[in-house]
Amino acid sequence: MARSAPRSPEPGRVVGPGFHARVHERVRQVPPGWVTSYGDVAAALGARSVARHVGFALAALPAGSDVPWHRVVTARGTVAALGSSVARTQARRLRAEGVRVAPNGRVQEFSRRRWLFLDGTSPGQW
DNA sequence: GGTTTGACCATAA
DNA sequence: CTTATGGCCAAAC
Structure with a gap:
């Protein structure tokens, strides 16, 4: 049989082997010009409490990944780890897509640009 | 195979 | 507004 089939978490659990891959797959669904939060991705996977693991x-992620990680911000609509090199890259890439990011890291009109993963299966629901 | 390293969120005071 | 606390664990070395 499959000697290294894609592992899945134990029943009742959200996080488990392959968790990173599932996070990456979800984030790939966020269209350009839209943003979401770590917690939203976690909720789409079944549990808001694992938001940290989404981070x-x-x-x-390796450099040059095709995953649009820059579209993921905090639940308060701000770029995480402000001041870091990744944060500067993130703000630049967001602005390049037409998303206005204030100098303090806040995404303007965050609630209006928030992607909710309504197309997916989210056992947790809202 | 144990240790290290990570970009969060909700709630309370 | 700030600080503290509990929730959460894979993957790379």
Whole structure:
């Protein structure tokens, strides 16, 4: 049988083997010009409480990845880790898509640009 | 195979 | 507004 089939988390659990891959897949669904939050991605995967792990999964992305990680901000609509090199890259890439980001990292009209993953399966629901 | 490293969120005071 | 706390664990080294 499959000697290294895509592992899945144990029943009742959201995080587990392959978690990073599932996070990346979700983030790929966010269209240009839209943003979402770590917690929203976590909720789409089944549990808001794992928002932190979504951050971990994005931090683990290799440079040059096709995952649009820059479209993921905090639940308060601000760029995370402000001041860091990734934050500056993120703000630049967002502005390039027409998303206005204030100098303090706040995404303007965040609630209006927030992508909600309504197309996906989210057991957790809102 | 144990240790290290990570970009969060809700709530309370 | 700030600080603290509990929730959460894979992947790379």
